[in-house]
Amino acid sequence: MAKNLRIKSARAAKDMTQKDLADAVGAVRQTINAIELGEYNPSIRLCISICKALDKTLDELFWEGGMNSEEVTS
């Protein structure tokens, strides 16, 4: 699985550490690290929590290839 650099940059933009984000979503730092490294595929529940914590949408953080939702549904 490819690295998720979008979470990393969104987290950096909000000046949050991995630990801060982990605490905000009810996970541990190692889990956030594994998601950013592409070593763990999070559940939709955790994805939504991360999006809320970083003020981003699911598409912005997790959709591969930079496609938006209109392109997917059409």
Next chain:
Amino acid sequence: MKKLLHEAVEYDERQLQIRGDVFKHGFFATMVMLLINALLNDYGIIWASGFHQNMIIIMLMTTVISVEAHLRGVYFGRSKGHRALFVLLLLGMLAGYLTGLVVGHFGDGGSFADEGMLSDDGFTLILCGLIAVNVAVGLIQHIRNRKNR
């Protein structure tokens, strides 16, 4: 039920997945160990009494699970940290005490095996060794948990 819910929030989803994997591996390791032991017994190789064989297999499985859990980053629940430390120290003291007893028996002419079978002292020594590994892994994990918080 309340306790179950409380425990559920202690661990995140990745932790639950890792724990599931570790216990699955422990289960298969037990199956393999039981199969090998059954084949050995079938071929007439009785390396210890029935009770000793089964206890060693159980402790070996526990050790496999502890080591793998530690290597994969399993952590204790927040509310269980002190309880786990207490149990670990108790087990460590028990293992130390029993090892001392066995070493004393060896000094008085006791042996590790009698007539090709594990003796009581040999069994106790192996058990203490496995308990010591579990205690060491648990203590390292406890220290790592404290660092991560």
